[in-house]
Amino acid sequence: MAVRAPRKPSLNSRSTRGGAATRQRNAERSRAAILAAATAQFAANGLGGARVDEIARSAGVNKALLYHYFGNKQALFLAVLEATYAQIRGAEATLELEALSPSAAMERLVDFTWNYFVQHPEFITLVNSENLHRAAHLKRSKRVRALHHPLVERIGEVLERGAACGEFRAGVDPVQLYISIASLGYFYLSNAHTLGAVFERDLLSPREREARRLHVQEVVHGYLRPDASS
Amino acid sequence: MAVRAPRKPSLNSRSTRGGAATRQRNAERSRAAILAAATAQFAANGLGGARVDEIARSAGVNKALLYHYFGNKQALFLAVLEATYAQIRGAEATLELEALSPSAAMERLVDFTWNYFVQHPEFITLVNSENLHRAAHLKRSKRVRALHHPLVERIGEVLERGAACGEFRAGVDPVQLYISIASLGYFYLSNAHTLGAVFERDLLSPREREARRLHVQEVVHGYLRPDASS
Amino acid sequence: MAVRAPRKPSLNSRSTRGGAATRQRNAERSRAAILAAATAQFAANGLGGARVDEIARSAGVNKALLYHYFGNKQALFLAVLEATYAQIRGAEATLELEALSPSAAMERLVDFTWNYFVQHPEFITLVNSENLHRAAHLKRSKRVRALHHPLVERIGEVLERGAACGEFRAGVDPVQLYISIASLGYFYLSNAHTLGAVFERDLLSPREREARRLHVQEVVHGYLRPDASS
C-alpha cells in the first residue's frame, strides 16, 4: 500500500553481450546520446518547450538514466550549453589568424562565424533560450567564461596589427567588433522567419544566404577601413 | 466626521449603470487590459512560458473572458505580435526622414532603432519567441506585411539620395541595410545576458549602452561612406 | 510543439441542471469531499503513503481541482489535521465537566477520550504521521494552538475542585495528567497490532477493549486518589 510493490522481472531485457569494456563504453555512449538528443530538442523547442520524455526516447535510454547522469532538466540544459560553447570556441581556435594578414584574418573570422551559424542552427536557438532566462545557467559556469578569454585576445591582436600597418582604423574595441560580426549573421539567421514574413523574401535560400555573407563582409570591411581623409 | 471615500469602481464592475455604450466601453477596456497583460507575460516568458492564468489575473479579468475575446493562447499571441509591430512601425513612420540630408536621415534612423529596442525590450523577446516557432503566427497575418512596405521604400529613398549626392556608396540593398541596422542593436540587447556572462562585462550599464550606440553609428556610417579611392 | 495543443471539447460533460445555487453548493461539496477523502487516505497510509490520485478519485473530483483548492499535498494534510483537531476539541467542549463532581468529571473525561480514540481511529494515524514529520505542519498553525487553551483550563479547574474537597491528591499538573489519560488509550490502540503480535492477544476484540477501558479508569483513579496515610 504505502510501500511500493516489488517489481516483477521484466521480460524484454536486452541481453547485451560483452565484457566490462562494453559496460563502460555504454555508459559513455549513453551520456553522449543523451547530450546529443538534448541538444537537438532544446534547440528545436527551447528549454521550456523541450520534453524530457522526448529527449530520453530519442536518446534511446530510460528517463531515469537521464536523471541519474544529469540531475534535472536545467542541469542538462547547462551541460548542453557548455558543450555547445566549447564546440564553437574550439573550432574557432583552429583558425590560425596570426598566420594571416590583418585583412585576410578578419575576412576568415567573418566567414567562419557566418558559416558556423549557418551550419549549426542549434547554437542560435540554444543561446536565445538561455537569454530568455537571463543567462541564469551560464552565469554559474566557470568553464564557459574561460573559453572566451583567448578569443578576445586573438581579435585584439589582429586589430592591433591592422592598425599598425594602416589597413584598419585605430581604437576599435575587440569585444564590440566581435559582437558586431556575430550580430550581422546571428540576427539574420535567428530572425529569418519573421524578417522573411514581413519583407516577403525567402532569406534562407542559397542565393540570399550568399548575398548576406557578402554583405556582412562588406559591412565589416567598410567599417574597419581607415578614413579616406586621414 | 469622516467622509466615506467613494468606492472606486472595479475595472469591469457590473454595477455600472448605462446601456450598450457603457458595456461597449467596458468591453474595450477589458480587451486592452488583456492585451497589455499578455504582452508583458509573453515578453517576460515567451509564448511557451507565459501562463494564461497569470495573464488573466494580471489583467484583472476572468480567464473565460480572455478566451471569449481571443479564442486561444496562440491567437492572443498573434494579436500581441500585430500590436507590437504596429507600434514600432507607427513610431518609425513619424521620423520624417525625407526632410533630412541622407547622412542625418540615416543617423536618425539608426538612433531611433537603437533607442526603440532599448525602450521596448518586450519587442525583442516577442520576436524571438515568434522565430522559435518559425513565424508560424506572423505568416498568417496580412496586416503585418503591409506595415513594412513603406519602411523599405523610405530607406531606399534615403539611400538613393545619398548615392546621388556622393555621401553614400552606391548599390546598397535597403532590406540588407535595415537588417544590419537592426542586427547591431537587437543582437546586442537580446544577447546581453549571455554575452555579459561570457565576456564578463555588464553590457547593460548606461555607459556600455551609450558606447554601443556610438559603435553602431560608426559601423553604419563607416560602411556607407563611399570608397576613398573612388 | 512547445505550445500545448488546444483541447478538443470533451464528450462526457456532466450536464448538471440547477441555478447558481447549485454551483455554489457544489463548490462547498467538492471541498468537503476532498477533505473527507484526504482524511481517510492520510489516516490509512500516512502522509507519505497517501496518494493524491487516490484522494481525488475517491472524492469524485479531478486532481487539478484538489490542487486548486488546497495548493499541494502538504497543505491538504495540514487542512486535514486542523479539521481533525477541531473535531475532537469541539466534541470535548460539550462535556460540561463543571456540572459534575470532580470524580465524575474525571471519569467522564477518561471515558470520552478512550471512546473518541476507539471511534476515530483516523485521529491516531494522522497524529502519528504528523509526529514522524516532527509536527512540521502543525507548528505553522495558530488555529490548532488556540483550540487547546480551554482544555487545559477545564482540566485544571476539575483538579483544583478535587484537591479542595479531598477527592484528589494535590499538585497535579493538568497537562501531565491529560497526556497520561491520552497515553493510556492512544498507545494501546495505536500499537494494538504490534502489541497483539508480540503478546499473542487480540487486543481489539470487544471484550479486551472493554477491559482496557476499565483499566485506564482504574489507573487514573488510583493515581488521583489521595494518599491513605494523609
Added chain:
Amino acid sequence: MAVRAPRKPSLNSRSTRGGAATRQRNAERSRAAILAAATAQFAANGLGGARVDEIARSAGVNKALLYHYFGNKQALFLAVLEATYAQIRGAEATLELEALSPSAAMERLVDFTWNYFVQHPEFITLVNSENLHRAAHLKRSKRVRALHHPLVERIGEVLERGAACGEFRAGVDPVQLYISIASLGYFYLSNAHTLGAVFERDLLSPREREARRLHVQEVVHGYLRPDASS
C-alpha cells in the same frame, strides 16, 4: 622525510588478501553496516519514507548487495524490527527484578522502560511505522513472539510478590500493566512534537523530561498501592 601514511582500507576493499575467512568477515561487516544504516533510515523516515538508495549509500555498499543480502525493502525492514526488539528485550532481561523488593523492582522496570525510550528514539519510530502497516511484517516473525514470553512472566512474578506482601493491589494483569508503563513514556516521546506544538511547551527539554519520568513513577506507584480503606 615524510612517511607515507598507510592507506586505510575501505570497508569492503577488494584488495584484501586472504581466503574464504576474510571474505566471510567482510560479508558480515557489510550485512551489519546495511542493518545499521537501515535502522537509522527507517527510524528517521518510516518504512515508506526511507530510501533504499540512501541506506546503501550510508552503509557504504552497493544497492545490489543490499538486495543480495536482504531480498527487498520489506524484508530488510523486518530484519531491522527483529534486531530492534531483540535489543530492548535483551537489555530488559538483565534487570534482575527477582532480586529486588516488589516496589523496587517495579520502580526499576519503569525507569528502565522510560530511559530506554529516551535513549533509543529509533525504537519508537520503527514500531510506529510497523503499526501503520498493521504489523504485517511482525506477524510473520516467530522470533519476536518468543522474546516476549519471559517479560510477561517476570512482571507477573513481581506483581504476585507485591500482592502477597501487601505492597500492591491484587488482580493486576501483567500485560495491561506493562502496556500502561510503556504507554506513559512512549506516547509522551512519540507525540512530543505535536503535544509540544499544541500545548506550547518544549516537552523534550531536560527539565521537562525529568518531570515526566517522575510523573510516570507516581502514576504507576499510585495505581499499584493498595486501597486505603481495605
Added chain:
DNA sequence: CATGAATGAGGCTTCATTCAT
C-alpha cells in the same frame, strides 16, 4: 459582458528493483 467551477492530458521527477559482469 462576465464568472467560478471543473477537467484531461501531460510534464518533471523519484524510486524500488534487476541486469550483466
Added chain:
DNA sequence: TATGAATGAAGCCTCATTCAT
C-alpha cells in the same frame, strides 16, 4: 563478494481549455 548501468512504474503537480450560468 561486489558493482555500475539501466529501467518500468508511478508520484506530484501544472496548464490550456471548457462548462454552466
